[in-house]
Every structure is written in structure tokens, then in C-alpha cells.
């Protein structure tokens with residue numbers, strides 16, 4: 663039972679992230695894991711037993727329960743928007759895995775309902791609690807305007823569940839399931855004016871699953887500068903490669919083998935993460951729902967801008983044209 667002042671939490675889904683979040687919330691004071699709803703009764707019951715939660719087969723049942731204050735949404739991408747909207751409408755606080763939604767209308771509605779109903783909608787973008795990202799933000803502020811942001815990822819694999827990840831219906835286009843590479847760039851450089859996307863899917867089947875993808879997203883930022891993301895997955899390569907560059911008028915931020923460097927005409931120096939301690943996402947959420955003043959609204963707006971870019975890339979690829987964002 664939740665003790666005085668504690669918030670009761672329900673988890674939706676019982677896969678990898680549901681287990682990870684349950685373990686984290688279980689360790690925190692101020693919240694109590696009460697129930698788990700999952701369509702998978704086997705993994706759902708295992709998770710329920712591990713933390714003394716009730717198991718429910720249907721998430722709609724969970725969000726209708728009066729004793730539940732907040733829900734943690736850990737299902738696949740295509741259901742995030744629907745579940746979040748229903749939970750927020752029921753007056754529950756929501757902590758959810760990215761992406762915010764599979765379509766922009768759902769994302770906008772979720773953010774609007776959260777604000778109208780005075781409940782929290784916290785997305786789990788880890789940049790918001792990352793000391794390195796905090797330092798990059800300071801460097802971006804101090805090193806002049808953006809000229810270009812570049813991201814490249816090449817990977818041989820298709821994840822632990824390729825039938826889920828490499829599936830346009832379930833996980834969405836690559837720019838949506840790789841949203842964790844779009845979000846930090848939008849957080850650093852602000853909203854986007856237009857988006858151009860192109861996409862190649864090999865062995866695309868009727869159920870929208872595919873074998874291999876090559877994708878590009880190009881954008882112009884409202885504040886100036888251009889951005890580019892390139893992903894290729896399931897390709898013929900020995901091991902994954904990743905490359906990030908933020909080219910600013912006063913120097914270039916380079917990610918190399920896990921480290922960040924600042925390179926300029928005067929030399930190259932390693933970037934150290936900010937040394938102030940930052941709360942975890944779960945701790946932040948506990949503060950959010952305890953009514954402490956936090957910044958979840960600002961983060962939700964950035965998450966919304968990030969899905970606008972990802973989904974405009976899908977539209978651009980489908981319609982073979984540049985898509986302008988009205989922000």
C-alpha cells in the first residue's frame with residue numbers, strides 16, 4: 663500500500679523498458695508501484711510478482727482506477743499517443759518512453775490536455791538529465807551561430823526485435839524510432855523551418871516490416887544553419903559506426919568514440935561534462951507529480967517539435983517534396 667503522501671504508479675507494458683523503469687521507481691521514495699497492465703500475461707505477471715504489483719490485462723482498466731495517480735507508458739511506439747491521451751484525459755500524470763506519438767495530431771493533443779488538466783506529461787529523453795548535454799548547451803551558447811549539424815549512423819543489426827523495430831506500422835519511420843538523435847539537436851538549435859526526407863526500404867512487406875533501410879533527413883533551422891541526419895540499418899557492414907558534428911561559427915563540436923571534443927583553428931580540447939549532479943528522469947517525475955516547479959512543459963514542447971521533424975521527413979519522402987513546418 664502507498665503510505666501518506668506517496669503517489670501510486672501503474673506501468674503499461676512489460677518488456678525491457680517497463681522492467682527498467684519499475685526497478686528505478688521501486689527504489690524511490692514518494693511513489694509506490696501499484697499495478698502493471700500488459701497484453702502479455704506471461705511477462706506481465708512476472709513483472710507484477712517481482713514488485714508486488716497487481717496484474718491487469720488491459721491498460722484501459724488501469725487508467726480508469728481511482729487509486730492510480732500516474733502511469734508509466736512503455737509500450738511500442740504506435741500506441742504511445744493513444745494511451746497518453748486517454749490517461750491524461752482520465753486525470754493521470756504520464757511518464758512515457760519516446761516518441762511522444764506516431765502522428766503529430768496525437769502529440770499536440772497530449773501536450774494540450776496535460777496543460778488543460780493540470781497533469782504532468784514527462785518524456786524520457788535522457789538529454790534532460792545528461793551532464794554532457796548540459797555542457798554542450800553551454801558551448802553552443804558561447805560559440806556563435808550554428809552553421810551545420812551532422813549525424814550519421816550505420817548499423818548491421820536490426821535490434822533485439824527486428825519485427826517490431828523495422829516495421830513502419832509499429833515503430834514508425836526511422837526518424838521516429840531514432841528520435842533520440844533528433845531531440846538533442848532540436849533542444850540545442852531550436853525549431854525547424856522545413857524538412858526534406860528520403861527513404862529506401864528493402865524487402866518491404868505487406869505488414870510494413872522490412873529488412874534494411876537507408877534514410878536521410880535534411881532541415882533548415884529557424885534560427886539559421888542546416889541539419890542533416892543519415893541512418894542506414896540492417897546494412898552489410900561489420901560493426902556499427904556513428905558520427906556527430908555541430909559546426910558553430912566559433913568552433914566545431916565533435917563526438918568521437920564516446921568522447922566530445924571542441925576543435926577550432928587554435929587547437930583541440932576534450933569537453934568535460936557539467937560537474938553539477940542532475941536528478942534521474944524518474945526522480946524528476948516524482949518532483950513533477952509532487953507539485954514542485956519543474957520544466958516538463960518545456961521538454962514536452964521540444965519532444966513535440968522533434969516528432970514534427972521526424973514525421974515531416976516521412977511525409978517528404980512519401981510526397982517527394984520539401985515540407986514546411988508552421989510553428
Ligand SMILES: NC(=O)c1ccc[n+]([C@@H]2O[C@H](COP(=O)([O-])OP(=O)(O)OC[C@H]3O[C@@H](n4cnc5c(N)ncnc54)[C@H](OP(=O)(O)O)[C@@H]3O)[C@@H](O)[C@H]2O)c1
Pocket residue numbers: 674675676677678679680700701702705721736737738739741759760761786787823826839
Ligand atoms: N528511454 C530509453 O532509453 C529507451 C530505450 C529503448 C526503448 N525505448 C522506448 O521504449 C518503448 C518500449 O521499448 P521496449 O524495448 O521496452 O520494447 P519491448 O521489450 O518489446 O516491450 C514492449 C511492451 O509493451 C507491450 N505492448 C506493445 N504494444 C502494446 C499495445 N498496443 N498495447 C498493450 N501493450 C503493448 C509489449 O507486449 P508484447 O510482449 O505482447 O509485445 C511489451 O510488453 C518503445 O517505444 C521504445 O522506443 C526507450
